[in-house]
Amino acid sequence: MTAHDRETSDGTVGRTLAVLDLVAEFGRPVRFAEIMPRAGLPKATLYRFLQVLANQDMLLFDEDRQTYAPGMRLVRLAHSAWAQSSLAPLAKGIIDDLADRIGQTVHLAQLDNGAVLYVDKRNARQPVEMFSQSGKIGPAYCTGVGKAMLAHLSDARLEQAISRQSFHGHTPRTITTPEALKAELALIRDRGYALDDEEHEAGIACIAVPILSKSGRMLGALSVTTTTAATSRDQLLALAGPVTDASAAIAAAAEAWRFPETKQ
Amino acid sequence: MTAHDRETSDGTVGRTLAVLDLVAEFGRPVRFAEIMPRAGLPKATLYRFLQVLANQDMLLFDEDRQTYAPGMRLVRLAHSAWAQSSLAPLAKGIIDDLADRIGQTVHLAQLDNGAVLYVDKRNARQPVEMFSQSGKIGPAYCTGVGKAMLAHLSDARLEQAISRQSFHGHTPRTITTPEALKAELALIRDRGYALDDEEHEAGIACIAVPILSKSGRMLGALSVTTTTAATSRDQLLALAGPVTDASAAIAAAAEAWRFPETKQ
DNA sequence: CGAGTTGGTTCCATTATTTGAAACTTGGTT
DNA sequence: AACCAAGTTTCAAATAATGGAACCAACTCG
Numbered sequence: 001m002t003a004h005d006r007e008t009s010d011g012t013v014g015r016t017l018a019v020l021d022l023v024a025e026f027g028r029p030v031r032f033a034e035i036m037p038r039a040g041l042p043k044a045t046l047y048r049f050l051q052v053l054a055n056q057d058m059l060l061f062d063e064d065r066q067t068y069a070p071g072m073r074l075v076r077l078a079h080s081a082w083a084q085s086s087l088a089p090l091a092k093g094i095i096d097d098l099a100d101r102i103g104q105t106v107h108l109a110q111l112d113n114g115a116v117l118y119v120d121k122r123n124a125r126q127p128v129e130m131f132s133q134s135g136k137i138g139p140a141y142c143t144g145v146g147k148a149m150l151a152h153l154s155d156a157r158l159e160q161a162i163s164r165q166s167f168h169g170h171t172p173r174t175i176t177t178p179e180a181l182k183a184e185l186a187l188i189r190d191r192g193y194a195l196d197d198e199e200h201e202a203g204i205a206c207i208a209v210p211i212l213s214k215s216g217r218m219l220g221a222l223s224v225t226t227t228t229a230a231t232s233r234d235q236l237l238a239l240a241g242p243v244t245d246a247s248a249a250i251a252a253a254a255e256a257w258r259f260p261e262t263k264q
Numbered sequence: 265m266t267a268h269d270r271e272t273s274d275g276t277v278g279r280t281l282a283v284l285d286l287v288a289e290f291g292r293p294v295r296f297a298e299i300m301p302r303a304g305l306p307k308a309t310l311y312r313f314l315q316v317l318a319n320q321d322m323l324l325f326d327e328d329r330q331t332y333a334p335g336m337r338l339v340r341l342a343h344s345a346w347a348q349s350s351l352a353p354l355a356k357g358i359i360d361d362l363a364d365r366i367g368q369t370v371h372l373a374q375l376d377n378g379a380v381l382y383v384d385k386r387n388a389r390q391p392v393e394m395f396s397q398s399g400k401i402g403p404a405y406c407t408g409v410g411k412a413m414l415a416h417l418s419d420a421r422l423e424q425a426i427s428r429q430s431f432h433g434h435t436p437r438t439i440t441t442p443e444a445l446k447a448e449l450a451l452i453r454d455r456g457y458a459l460d461d462e463e464h465e466a467g468i469a470c471i472a473v474p475i476l477s478k479s480g481r482m483l484g485a486l487s488v489t490t491t492t493a494a495t496s497r498d499q500l501l502a503l504a505g506p507v508t509d510a511s512a513a514i515a516a517a518a519e520a521w522r523f524p525e526t527k528q
Numbered sequence: 529c530g531a532g533t534t535g536g537t538t539c540c541a542t543t544a545t546t547t548g549a550a551a552c553t554t555g556g557t558t
Numbered sequence: 559a560a561c562c563a564a565g566t567t568t569c570a571a572a573t574a575a576t577g578g579a580a581c582c583a584a585c586t587c588g
Contacts (some may be wrong), residue, residue: 009319010316011316012275013276013280013320014320016277021341024340024341028348051341052278052500053277055278056277060345069344069348069349070345071347072345072376072381074338074345075346075381075383075399076288076376076399077342078334078342078343078400079340079401080291080333080338081324081338081339082399084325084334085333085336086336086339109338112321112336112337112339126266126519131351134339135340136343141297193386203300204295207485237265248519
């Protein structure tokens with residue numbers, strides 16, 4: 001039993017929110033019977049939890065199809081969360097600049113419960129399609145931003161995060177063991193940036209840097225993604241400079257934001 | 265005591281989520297003492313609720329400043345909610361078309377707890393800035409989309425929604441009484457579209473239509489916004505046609521989505 | 529300096545809520 | 559008509575939530 005897995009502690013509220021996660025993970029409306037086996041809760045208990053969540057608009061219950069899906073209240077709450085707690089609002093200008101300058105896809109990510117949470121994105125040229133991208137999650141062990149963030153975690157938090165990785169071999173180059181990952185993280189820490197060279201998806205490479213506060217706290221990560229077809233490894237490495245600069249600028253903005261006035 | 269105000273029923277979970285809303289409403293990180301008076305809960309209870317929420321990443325607690333703000337877990341959950349439960353994904357193409365054709369700001373909204381929840385938006389020309397817009401809420405009684413939706417609510421739900429309106433007089437034209445609102449809603453139901461003629465903001469007008477399922481259920485609303493400076497009332501009214509068509513197309517898409525196969 | 533104040537945290541006996549096995553209802557299938 | 563699966567309700571026992579009060583800073587002020 002690790003310190004506190006969100007699920008088990010926190011009494012009724014924690015258990016209920018775990019069910020919410022479960023429903024969200026399906027990615028489609030689900031029926032009671034589909035949730036049951038995964039929830040590991042007595043029928044009656046799960047039933048009551050779902051009722052409460054639906055009542056609370058945290059879930060939307062479709063009467064006709066008898067399915068549950070994440071509800072609209074979450075969208076409203078997330079708006080608030082994104083605006084206040086994510087790096088996105090204060091990084092906006094900096095990311096715009098970076099994307100303009102290098103003309104490639106840019107991702108801004110934060111770490112959420114051991115997974116990569118994308119909080120903002122700029123596509124190479126087409127109009128931004130944000131909410132459908134912002135809020136999306138991805139694996140940490142095989143993405144540039146993921147590794148960049150893991151590399152700057154405290155030992156305890158790293159262990160916790162590693163225990164949540166699934167280490168699925170997406171491509172032949174995917175890192176699939178905790179040991180190999182730790183070695184890679186040490187390297188990343190040394191050179192200051194992470195590479196994802198077709199570890200997650202064939203033909204896709206990216207360079208990522210962590211966003212670190214003055215005191216060394218890991219706030220998030222920034223990456224530029226390219227296709228191996230269009231961009232050589234050297235060209236990709238050449239982006240390290242601009243991306244690192246942008247990352248530093250975001251860190252500075254975060255610092256300024258969190259301590260806006262000296263004393264007053 | 266009305267049937268079920270989300271707050272009071274639903275036991276511990278409901279009460280805890282009410283606190284989450286409370287924090288989100290502030291729109292900025294807040295301290296314990298600021299939440300206290302509004303929560304109407306004993307100190308110890310509120311304290312525990314906040315602890316649990318922070319533990320669950322539903323809130324983010326800033327150790328240094330001792331403040332709570334909505335947490336990143338909400339962003340992840342909302343992504344799921346937006347993709348599955350909102351009209352946005354299936355309306356996307358239709359809205360793109362509409363915005364292209366008429367070149368004005370377009371809003372797609374749904375009703376959430378008596379308030380307008382914007383789920384998608386197209387700006388007149390500049391790149392979309394979505395998450396900062398999607399998830400945003402606004403008043404129902406003085407916006408086009410709000411009135412369009414209220415007009416197609418069942419009596420019971422309408423009463424419930426009206427009881428949640430604040431009826432603040434934003435401009436000289438704002439409707440400020442439930443009676444006047446009900447009269448306006450009858451008119452809207454008759455003619456099929458709602459107008460907001462500088463009721464919310466001076467210089468801003470909009471035309472909105474409800475999105476109704478075949479069975480008459482109100483799914484959301486669609487609006488086009490213009491400035492009174494650039495667009496005459498007649499020009500605005502001329503948009504009723506295209507907007508209504510788009511709304512019908514969205515309703516059809518929703519219908520098709522919810523009943524994809526006949527029997528299989 | 530020390531008494532007072534505000535903001536935050538912890539205790540713990542009481543109480544109300546949650547719990548879940550089992551019974552029941554509903555709707556569909558053979 | 560009997561059967562089965564999915565979903566809903568019941569109710570006594572078990573547990574977890576409750577909140578008044580005490581406690582602990584960290585400031586402020588006389």
